[in-house]
Amino acid sequence: MNEPLHQDSTEPELTDHSYDGIQEFDNPLPGWWKLVFWGSLVFSVGYWGWFHIWPGQSIIAAYEADMAAHAPVEPETPLLADEATILALMADPVAMEKAKAQFTLCGACHLSDGGGLVGPNLTDDQYLRINALVDFVPIIRDGIPEKGMTAGAINGLKTQADIIRMAAYVATLRGTTPATPKAAEGEVIPAWPSHE
Amino acid sequence: MSSSDTSASSGVERFAYDDAIVRKFAFATVLWGFVGMLVGVIIALQLAEPWFNRFGLEAGWLKILSFGRLRPLHTNAVIFAFSGNAIFTGCYYSSQRLLKTRMFSDALSRIHFWGWQAIIVAAAITLPLGFTQGREYAELEWPIDIAIALVWVVFAINFFGTMAKRREKHLYVAIWFFVASILAVAVLHIFNNIWVVAGPMKSYSVYAGVQDAFMQWWYGHNAVAFFLTTPFLGLMYYFLPKAANRPVFSYRLSIIHFWSLVFIYLWAGPHHLHYTALPEWASTLGMLFSIMLWMPSWGGMLNGLLTLRGAWDRVAKDPVLKFFVVGVTFYGMSTFEGPLLSIKAVNSLSHYTDWTIAHVHAGALGWNGFITFGMLYWLAPRLFQTKGMAKPKWAELHFWLGTIGILLYIIAIYGAGLTQGLMWRDFNPDGTLAYPDFMETVSILIPMYWVRVIGGTLYLAGVVLSLFNFVMTWKMRPAKYAESMGEAPPLVLDKTPMPAEHKPVTPLFWGGIALTGVAGAAALVPGITDSDTISSLLTLVAGIGLTVMTLEIFGRLQWHRWLEARAMRFTIWVTLSIAAASLFEIIPLFAIEANVPTIASVKPYTPLELYGRDIYLEEGCYNCHSQMVRPLRFETERFGEYSKAGEFVYDHPFQWGSRRIGPDLHREGVLKPSALWHLRHMNNPRDTSSDSIMPAYPHLLTEDTPYSVIPTRIRAMAFLGVPYDDVKEGDLSIVAAKVQAQLIEKEMGADGAGLADKKITAMIAYLKRLGTDI
Numbered sequence: 027m028n029e030p031l032h033q034d035s036t037e038p039e040l041t042d043h044s045y046d047g048i049q050e051f052d053n054p055l056p057g058w059w060k061l062v063f064w065g066s067l068v069f070s071v072g073y074w075g076w077f078h079i080w081p082g083q084s085i086i087a088a089y090e091a092d093m094a095a096h097a098p099v100e101p102e103t104p105l106l107a108d109e110a111t112i113l114a115l116m117a118d119p120v121a122m123e124k125a126k127a128q129f130t131l132c133g134a135c136h137l138s139d140g141g142g143l144v145g146p147n148l149t150d151d152q153y154l155r156i157n158a159l160v161d162f163v164p165i166i167r168d169g170i171p172e173k174g175m176t177a178g179a180i181n182g183l184k185t186q187a188d189i190i191r192m193a194a195y196v197a198t199l200r201g202t203t204p205a206t207p208k209a210a211e212g213e214v215i216p217a218w219p220s221h222e
Numbered sequence: 223m224s225s226s227d228t229s230a231s232s233g234v235e236r237f238a239y240d241d242a243i244v245r246k247f248a249f250a251t252v253l254w255g256f257v258g259m260l261v262g263v264i265i266a267l268q269l270a271e272p273w274f275n276r277f278g279l280e281a282g283w284l285k286i287l288s289f290g291r292l293r294p295l296h297t298n299a300v301i302f303a304f305s306g307n308a309i310f311t312g313c314y315y316s317s318q319r320l321l322k323t324r325m326f327s328d329a330l331s332r333i334h335f336w337g338w339q340a341i342i343v344a345a346a347i348t349l350p351l352g353f354t355q356g357r358e359y360a361e362l363e364w365p366i367d368i369a370i371a372l373v374w375v376v377f378a379i380n381f382f383g384t385m386a387k388r389r390e391k392h393l394y395v396a397i398w399f400f401v402a403s404i405l406a407v408a409v410l411h412i413f414n415n416i417w418v419v420a421g422p423m424k425s426y427s428v429y430a431g432v433q434d435a436f437m438q439w440w441y442g443h444n445a446v447a448f449f450l451t452t453p454f455l456g457l458m459y460y461f462l463p464k465a466a467n468r469p470v471f472s473y474r475l476s477i478i479h480f481w482s483l484v485f486i487y488l489w490a491g492p493h494h495l496h497y498t499a500l501p502e503w504a505s506t507l508g509m510l511f512s513i514m515l516w517m518p519s520w521g522g523m524l525n526g527l528l529t530l531r532g533a534w535d536r537v538a539k540d541p542v543l544k545f546f547v548v549g550v551t552f553y554g555m556s557t558f559e560g561p562l563l564s565i566k567a568v569n570s571l572s573h574y575t576d577w578t579i580a581h582v583h584a585g586a587l588g589w590n591g592f593i594t595f596g597m598l599y600w601l602a603p604r605l606f607q608t609k610g611m612a613k614p615k616w617a618e619l620h621f622w623l624g625t626i627g628i629l630l631y632i633i634a635i636y637g638a639g640l641t642q643g644l645m646w647r648d649f650n651p652d653g654t655l656a657y658p659d660f661m662e663t664v665s666i667l668i669p670m671y672w673v674r675v676i677g678g679t680l681y682l683a684g685v686v687l688s689l690f691n692f693v694m695t696w697k698m699r700p701a702k703y704a705e706s707m708g709e710a711p712p713l714v715l716d717k718t719p720m721p722a723e724h725k726p727v728t729p730l731f732w733g734g735i736a737l738t739g740v741a742g743a744a745a746l747v748p749g750i751t752d753s754d755t756i757s758s759l760l761t762l763v764a765g766i767g768l769t770v771m772t773l774e775i776f777g778r779l780q781w782h783r784w785l786e787a788r789a790m791r792f793t794i795w796v797t798l799s800i801a802a803a804s805l806f807e808i809i810p811l812f813a814i815e816a817n818v819p820t821i822a823s824v825k826p827y828t829p830l831e832l833y834g835r836d837i838y839l840e841e842g843c844y845n846c847h848s849q850m851v852r853p854l855r856f857e858t859e860r861f862g863e864y865s866k867a868g869e870f871v872y873d874h875p876f877q878w879g880s881r882r883i884g885p886d887l888h889r890e891g892v893l894k895p896s897a898l899w900h901l902r903h904m905n906n907p908r909d910t911s912s913d914s915i916m917p918a919y920p921h922l923l924t925e926d927t928p929y930s931v932i933p934t935r936i937r938a939m940a941f942l943g944v945p946y947d948d949v950k951e952g953d954l955s956i957v958a959a960k961v962q963a964q965l966i967e968k969e970m971g972a973d974g975a976g977l978a979d980k981k982i983t984a985m986i987a988y989l990k991r992l993g994t995d996i
Contacts, residue, residue, distance in 0.1 A: 040469055045320050048394065048470065049463075049470070053471055053475070054472070055474065066516060067766055067769070078503065079755065085502055089855065089864070134911070143899075174896025174969075176895060180893060182655070182658060
């Protein structure tokens with residue numbers, strides 16, 4: 027345990043410290059170490075000034091600017107909540123593709139293929155509150171709070187166009203074959219009108 | 223056993239070191255290391271394959287093995303059982319030799335050892351049973367907290383007593399680090415565990431919401447500092463030069479980095495709370511002090527690695543040195559990454575992802591683990607008085623298994639963190655989230671979680687090898703251990719006053735004092751601290767002033783040399799540094815009312831919701847779910863309106879979380895108001911989300927709500943100032959809870975029939991309430 031230290035003649039002088047045989051050099055601090063350390067103090071003051079006085083934005087201000095820059099916009103010709111518009115959308119594959127992507131969150135209760143889980147099955151001919159295509163619109167927009175269904179905006183359907191597109195998409199689910207269909211609920215209603 | 227005798231002729235005293243206590247701690251270290259890391263591998267498996275969360279689900283008692291209950295067991299075991307015992311092993315061995323005396327009291331050493339092991343066993347029993355404060359790394363309930371405080375005091379008395387009866391005039395740097403660690407851990411533990419008792423194994427933090435989060439992360443961050451960093455630097459400073467047989471690279475560097483580390487670490491805690499409801503000024507300070515911490519941390523790495531100059535040829539041959547080199551390298555990596563992650567913009571990506579998990583494992587497996595195993599392989603032949611390890615080749619194999627294990631673990635988990643972080647923030651060109659379904663951002667990680675399982679298993683295999691190796695080496699011990707003797711002349715205390723020319727009063731010192739003084743005086747101007755901007759500036763200026771002053775004093779080598787010979791003064795200086803840094807950081811947050819703007823519509827939880835919240839804590843939901851929507855567009859698009867400080871004023875304790883393995887739940891009541899959905903989801907998450915990796919909670923549907931505990935809990939909350947005036951008398955809270963339970967049962971329809979008085983109903987009441995007040 028007390029063999030001589032590995033030391034050669036080019037090394038700096040040891041201090042006279044020895045603790046249980048441990049000796050110490052007293053090499054100077056590396057220059058870059060000192061530079062970065064003092065630099066970090068200076069940086070701190072600069073950073074604080076930039077973000078808390080000028081010109082940097084606070085987190086909340088930056089967030090609000092970001093939200094304003096991405097405020098939801100309605101299409102130039104607003105979609106109407108009428109039967110003709112919904113029928114046209116049902117036949118528009120691009121619109122239906124977008125709505126299908128937005129349906130992801132609805133799948134938590136209706137399953138992603140509309141087969142129904144906590145919420146009703148959307149694929150059969152029976153409906154609880156729907157008699158015509160336009161009836162989907164207020165339900166998707168406002169939800170059914172007493173049944174635990176949330177408003178469209180909470181699920182990313184922020185514009186009137188989003189809501190109407192979703193109404194059309196849900197209508198297209200009728201007649202499809204889900205993997206695990208929930209038992210039908212409500213009344214059988216007439217088939218959707220055809221799109222001319 | 224006689225501990226010392228004086229040889230009259232030479233004036234040299236001979237005394238026996240207590241190595242028996244070191245042997246005990248060493249065995250406990252390896253044993254608990256194995257247990258803690260085994261639990262780590264199990265919970266890693268649970269994330270990779272949820273079946274491991276489900277085993278024996280039919281047998282109700284196996285609920286204690288679900289992820290939310292085992293994860294705190296894993297973290298507590300690795301931090302306090304494995305690393306804790308490693309610290310005590312090294313501290314008891316090195317302190318006796320560095321101070322040239324036996325420990326102050328053999329009895330206290332034994333009380334410390336058995337007390338600490340009893341605490342660990344108590345933790346291992348109570349955490350899976352769901353007794354928890356629900357605050358990360360401070361989960362243990364109040365009776366165990368008291369035991370920890372008592373055992374720590376025993377350790378402190380034993381350690382400082384040893385210092386007092388030392389024969390070595392000057393304190394070596396390893397001792398400085400032990401002093402700072404013992405003092406700081408006591409302060410952290412006590413101030414973070416101030417609670418009001420609400421039952422035999424139940425308490426509520428006296429702090430709420432933002433302030434609770436702030437205290438908890440002041441604690442959490444500094445547990446990393448003073449439990450996982452400074453004591454291990456102490457171990458490094460003793461065992462690394464010993465094993466390398468080389469002088470320490472730089473005495474003056476050790477002074478500078480010790481004081482700057484001790485002083486600055488305490489300010490950095492708020493970097494765990496970027497973008498949360500914490501006031502931004504506190505967050506900025508946390509970030510800036512973290513950046514200032516980079517070089518002080520690297521000072522330790524430099525002194526470790528550069529001490530090996532001239533010994534590199536032996537690193538290739540000696541597994542002990544290999545463990546040390548890789549351990550110190552991981553220390554350097556982690557302490558660069560820490561400041562990096564504290565930068566707000568980086569944090570917005572990394573926070574709540576596996577990046578943090580990778581970061582802490584680089585630190586825990588690489589730094590704490592490898593320093594520990596290097597130390598143990600060096601110690602074992604000395605403790606067991608053998609010629610070497612029973613299986614020297616196994617130590618080499620352990621090193622490689624461990625190194626490859628860490629690399630597999632961290633590479634996979636860095637990948638997982640980046641993948642998930644980038645998916646969360648990804649938008650389609652039309653402004654909608656690219657991955658609106660949270661599940662998608664989890665499912666993609668599964669292959670990486672399997673790689674983690676492999677990496678963790680390799681590391682664990684190395685630990686198993688070491689366990690066998692230590693036992694086999696122990697079996698080679700002599701029939702009776704020889705006393706390990708030390709000798710030194712008795713200490714003659716140096717009473718000389720400090721030479722005037724060494725007094726550290728220089729212009730820079732006065733400059734630092736002046737900065738702090740001006741900031742302190744300014745803070746006294748009435749009304750001035752109402753502004754966030756001014757408060758943060760004053761704290762920053764005071765902090766920098768104190769830092770400059772501290773470094774200027776402690777940078778005076780002759781003065782420091784003089785101080786090192788005076789244990790009491792030295793300890794007082796460390797105490798002052800810790801206290802000053804903590805107070806400057808904490809007081810503004812509590813003093814400034816504007817920090818938590820009240821919101822009139824925010825009301826206390828109903829009695830049933832409060833009990834539901836306690837179930838949320840018991841099940842450890844916070845281990846996977848945050849309750850903090852950050853003000854970032856990709857957050858509010860996914861989780862709704864960002865969280866406000868005023869929404870958490872009744873949250874004793876806060877439940878903001880630190881990792882999202884599942885989605886944020888702060889607005890769960892808004893996003894998922896359906897009681898029926900929650901019922902089916904809690905009963906089996908895969909019924910509602912087919913890919914879910916969440917454990918199932920069917921036992922909540924069968925266990926009764928113990929209504930009788932509610933009044934005590936309501937009164938405890940009322941004691942903390944939560945306005946429960948209408949229900950705190952008699953059994954009113956029980957009546958209120960039962961009425962609400964009936965309503966929820968009705969809401970769940972046919973599926974919920976008969977569940978009103980089951981725990982699930984209380985849980986659903988809480989979930990439906992979350993985030994609905996504004």
